[in-house]
Amino acid sequence: xxKASLLVVGTGLSLTMAMAVIEPQQxxxxxxxxxxxxxxxxxxxxxxxTTDSAADVVAGAGPNLPLETLAQPAxxxxxxxxxxxxxxxxGDNLSVIxxxxxxxTKDVYSIVSQAEEGKxxxxxxxxxxxxxxxxxxxxxxxxxxxxxxxxxxxxxxSDEGFTSAIATQAPTAKMAWAxxxxxxxxxxxxxxxxxxxxxxxxxxxxxxxxxxxxxDPRKGDTIHLIYEDLYLNGEKYKDGAILAASFTNQGETFxxxxxxxxxxxxxxxxxxxxSMRKAFLMAPVDFxxxxxxxxxxxxxxxxxxxxxxxxxxxAAPRGTPVYAAGDGRVTKAGYSHSNGNYVFIQHGExxxxxxxxxxxxxxxxxxxxxxxxxxxxxxxxxxxxxPHLHYEFLVNGVHRNPRTIHKQLPKAKSLPEEELAQFQxxxxxxxxxxxxxxxxxxxxxxxxDSPGRVQTQLAQ
Ligand SMILES: [Zn+2]
Numbered sequence: 001x002x003k004a005s006l007l008v009v010g011t012g013l014s015l016t017m018a019m020a021v022i023e024p025q026q027x028x029x030x031x032x033x034x035x036x037x038x039x040x041x042x043x044x045x046x047x048x049x050t051t052d053s054a055a056d057v058v059a060g061a062g063p064n065l066p067l068e069t070l071a072q073p074a075x076x077x078x079x080x081x082x083x084x085x086x087x088x089x090x091g092d093n094l095s096v097i098x099x100x101x102x103x104x105t106k107d108v109y110s111i112v113s114q115a116e117e118g119k120x121x122x123x124x125x126x127x128x129x130x131x132x133x134x135x136x137x138x139x140x141x142x143x144x145x146x147x148x149x150x151x152x153x154x155x156x157x158s159d160e161g162f163t164s165a166i167a168t169q170a171p172t173a174k175m176a177w178a179x180x181x182x183x184x185x186x187x188x189x190x191x192x193x194x195x196x197x198x199x200x201x202x203x204x205x206x207x208x209x210x211x212x213x214x215x216d217p218r219k220g221d222t223i224h225l226i227y228e229d230l231y232l233n234g235e236k237y238k239d240g241a242i243l244a245a246s247f248t249n250q251g252e253t254f255x256x257x258x259x260x261x262x263x264x265x266x267x268x269x270x271x272x273x274x275s276m277r278k279a280f281l282m283a284p285v286d287f288x289x290x291x292x293x294x295x296x297x298x299x300x301x302x303x304x305x306x307x308x309x310x311x312x313x314x315a316a317p318r319g320t321p322v323y324a325a326g327d328g329r330v331t332k333a334g335y336s337h338s339n340g341n342y343v344f345i346q347h348g349e350x351x352x353x354x355x356x357x358x359x360x361x362x363x364x365x366x367x368x369x370x371x372x373x374x375x376x377x378x379x380x381x382x383x384x385x386x387p388h389l390h391y392e393f394l395v396n397g398v399h400r401n402p403r404t405i406h407k408q409l410p411k412a413k414s415l416p417e418e419e420l421a422q423f424q425x426x427x428x429x430x431x432x433x434x435x436x437x438x439x440x441x442x443x444x445x446x447x448x449d450s451p452g453r454v455q456t457q458l459a460q
Contacts, residue, residue, distance in 0.1 A: 080133075081133050081134050081135070081136070081141065082133070083131040083132065083133050083144065084101055084102075084131065084132045084133075084134075085129050085130070085131045085132075086100055086101050086129070086130045086131070086132065087127065087128070087129055088124045088125060088126050088127060088128045088129070088130065089126055090126045092124070092126070094108045094112075094121065094122065094124065095108055097124075097130055098132075098140075101130070101132040102132075102134075102138075103132065103140045104140075107140045108121075110161065110162055111143065111155045111162045114160075114161035114162040114163075115155050115161075115162040115163055115164035116163070116164050117153050117155070117164035117166060118155070118162065118164065120145075120153060121143070121145055121153070121155065124145070128145070128146060128147060129144075129146040130143060130144065130145055130146070131143070131144040131146065132144075135157075139157075140157065141156070141157055142154060142155060142156040142157065143155045149169070149232055149237065150168055150169050150170070150171070150232075151166065151167070151168050151169070152166070152167045152169075153165070153166050153167075154167065169232065171230035171231055171232045171237045171238075171240075172230070172231045172232070173228040173229070173230055173231075173240050174228065174229050174230075174231055175226060175227070175228055175243070176226075176227055176228070176229055177224070177225060177226045177227070177433065177437060178193040178194060178195055178223075178224075178225050178227075179193065179222065179223065179224045179225075179437050179440070179441045180192060180193035180195075180222065180223045181220065181221070181222050181223075181441070182217050182218070182219060182220065182221040182222070182223070183219050184219075185213075185217060185287075186200070186203070186204070186213050186217050186221075186223065186287070187200055187287065187288050189223060190203065190223070193223070193225075195225070196239050197288065198239045199225075199227060199239050199242065200288060201288060202239075202241075202242050203223070203225065203242060203245055203247075204287060204288065205372070206242065206245060206256045206268045206276055207245070207247055207254060207256065207276065208281045208282060208283070208372070209276055209277055209278030209279075209280070209281060209282065209412070210254050210276065210278065210282065211247060211249055211254065211282055212282035212283040212403065213282075213283055213287040214283045214285060214287045214314050214316075215283065215312070215314075215403075216249055216250070216282070217249065218249070218250050221247070221248055221249050221250065222246075222247075222248045222438070222441060223245070223246070223247050223248075224245065224246045224434055224437040224438060224441065225242055225244070225245045225246075226242070226243045226244045226245070226430055226433055226434065226437075227239075227240060227241065227242045227243055227245075228240025228241055228243060241258055242256075242258060243257075243258050243430055244256065244257045244258065244427070244430035244431070244433070244434055245434075246434045246437075246438065248438075254270070255270055255271050255431070255434060256268040256269070256270060256276045257269055257270075257271070257426075257427040257430055257431070259415075259423055259426055259427065261415060261419060262416075262419055269415060269423065269427075271427070271431065272414075273414055273415035273419070273420050273423050273424075274412055274413075274414045274415075275412045275413040275414065275415075276412070277371075277412060277413070278409070278412050279326050279327075279347070279351075279409055279410040279412070280325045280326040280347070280351075280353075280371075280393075280402060280409060281323060281325045281326070281371060281372065282402070282403070283314065284322060284323045284324065284325040284353070284355065284389070284391055285314045285316055285320060285321070285322055285323065285378065285389050285391075286320055286321040286322075286323070289316060289317060289319075289320040289321070310392055310399040311354070311356075311390045311391050311392040311393075311399070312390075312391045312392075312401075312402070312403075313388045313389070313390050313391075314378070314388055314389040314391065315386065315387070315388045316378045316387060316388060316389060317378065317387060318359050318377070318378055318379050318380065318387040319359060319377045319378065319379075320377060320378040320387075320389075321374045321377060321378075322355055322358060322374065322375055322376045322377060322378060322389055323371070323372045323373065323374060323375065324345055324353075324363075324369040324370065324371055324372065324373045324375050325345070325347075325353045325371070325391075325393075325402075326345075326347045326351070326353070326371050327347065327368075327369070327370050327371050328345040328346050328347035328348070328351075328353075328368075328369060329345065329346050329366065329367070329368050329369070330343060330344070330345055330363045330364065330365055330366060330367045330368075330369060330375070331344045331345065331346045331352070331365065332344040332365055333361050333363055333364055333365045333367075334361075334365070335381070335382075336382065337382060337383070338382050338383045339356045339357070339382045339383075340356060340357040340358065340379065340380070340381025340382025340383070340384060341356075341357070341358035341359070341360065341361050341376065341379065341381045341382070342354065342355060342356045342357075342358065342361075342382075343355045343358065343361055343363060343375050343376055345369060345375070348410075350395055350396050351393070351394065351395060352393075352394040352397075353391070353392065353393055353394070354390075354391070354392040354393075354394070355375065355376060355389060355390070355391060356382065356384075356389075356390040356391075356392075357378075357379055357380055357381050357382050357384040357387075357388060357389065357390050358376035358377060358378070358379050358381065358389075359376070359377045359378060359379025359380075359381065359387070360376055360377045360379070361375070361376045362374050362375055362376050362377070363375045363376070395408065
C-alpha cells in the first residue's frame with residue numbers, strides 16, 4: 001500500500017500567455033470532480049477577450065500561430081423553412097440521400113456542376129450529416145454538408161444557379177494547469193491529476209529524451225503542467241497542446257516550453273533554448289502500458305543471470321509497444337534461440353541499439369526508421385523468463401549504459417543565437433507560472449490538512 005498525494009490546481013483562462021499570472025489567493029483548489037468541470041471558467045476569471053479576438057486558436061496550433069479567417073455562412077432564404085437532416089449511411093450515394101430527403105437526382109447534378117465547391121459534395125463519408133432546406137413550393141433551396149464539427153459547406157440556390165460557402169469554426173483554447181506528485185508512476189500521477197491519456201503521452205514524448213519514465217521516477221517526484229483544452233460551443237472538444245511542463249526527478253528539475261521557431265516549426269525547448277528532442281529516447285518502450293505492479297520491479301530492473309548482463313531490462317506486459325530509440329536503419333530483424341525475435345538498429349556511424357525477446361517484429365531488415373516509431377512489441381521469446389524488453393546500447397561496438405554516457409551523445413539542436421531573445425520573451429509568462437505552481441505545491445504538501453490535498457489509496 002502506498003499513498004498518492006496529489007494537488008490539483010485548475011481554473012480557466014482565455015488564451016493570452018502574456019496576461020496570465022497565477023494569483024495563489026484567487027486560485028481555487030478542487031478535489032473530486034473531473035478536471036474538465038473544474039476548469040470551466042467563471043466569468044470573473046476570464047480575461048476580457050471575446051471570440052473574435054486572439055482567444056480563438058485553430059486546433060493544434062500554438063499560441064503564436066496565425067488565426068484562421070472565418071468564412072461567412074450562406075444567406076438564409078427570405079422566409080426560412082426548417083432544415084431536414086439526413087445522416088450519410090454506409091453505401092449511400094448523393095442521389096440516394098437526396099431522394100430520401102424528397103429531392104431529385106437533377107438537384108445533385110445542379111449543385112455538383114454549378115457550385116464552386118460542388119465537387120467536394122461528392123466526398124461524403126458515413127456518419128456525416130447533410131441538411132436540406134426546401135423553398136415554399138417544395139423545391140430544393142439549400143443543402144448543408146456538415147463535414148466535421150469544425151467545417152460546414154452550404155450550397156444555396158440563386159438566380160445564377162447554386163453557390164457555395166464554407167463556414168469554419170475554430171475551437172476556443174482555454175488554459176488549464178495541473179500538478180501531481182508521483183507515488184507509483186507518472187501515468188498514475190497524471191491520471192490522478194485529471195490529465196487525459198493523450199496529454200500524459202504527450203508529456204512523456206516531451207521528456208522522453210531526458211527521463212526514463214520506467215526506471216527514473218521516484219516517490220515524491222513532481223509534475224507541473226500548463227496546457228490547453230479546446231472548447232467548441234461551450235463543450236470540451238479535445239485536448240489542446242501542452243504549453244509548458246516541468247518534471248522534478250530525484251531533485252533535478254527539467255522544464256520544457258512549447259515554442260514556434262522562425263521557420264514555423266513547433267518544438268519544446270528548455271529554458272536555454274535547447275531542444276528537448278534528443279538523438280535517443282531514454283526508454284524505448286511505451287511506459288503508459290506498464291502498470292504500477294510492473295513498475296515496482298524497477299527496484300531490481302536487471303535480472304540476475306550467470307553471464308555479465310550488458311543491457312537494460314524493462315519488465316512490461318506482452319504486447320507493449322517498443323520504439324526505435326533514435327532515427328536509423330534496421331541492420332537485422334530476425335529470430336535466434338537466445339535472443340528470440342530481435343531487431344538491431346544502426347544510428348549514424350557510431351551507434352547501434354538492440355531490442356531482444358520481442359513478441360512481434362514490426363520492421364524489416366534494411367528499413368529506415370524514425371525515433372519513436374514502433375519496431376515491435378514486448379514479449380518473452382528466446383531465453384527470457386517473462387515478458388520484458390532487453391535493450392542494449394553500443395557505441396563503436398562497445399556496450400555502454402545509455403543512462404550514463406549522455407555527454408558523449410550527439411548534442412540536441414538549439415535555437416539560433418539570434419532567436420534566443422525572442423524565445424526568452426515568449427516563455428517568460430509560462431516560466432513564472434510553472435514557478436508559482438511549484439511553490440504552491442510545496443506549500444500544500446507541507447500543510448497536510450490543506451483542503452487541496454487529495455489523498456488516494458492505491459492498491460499495489
Ligand atoms: Zn536482459
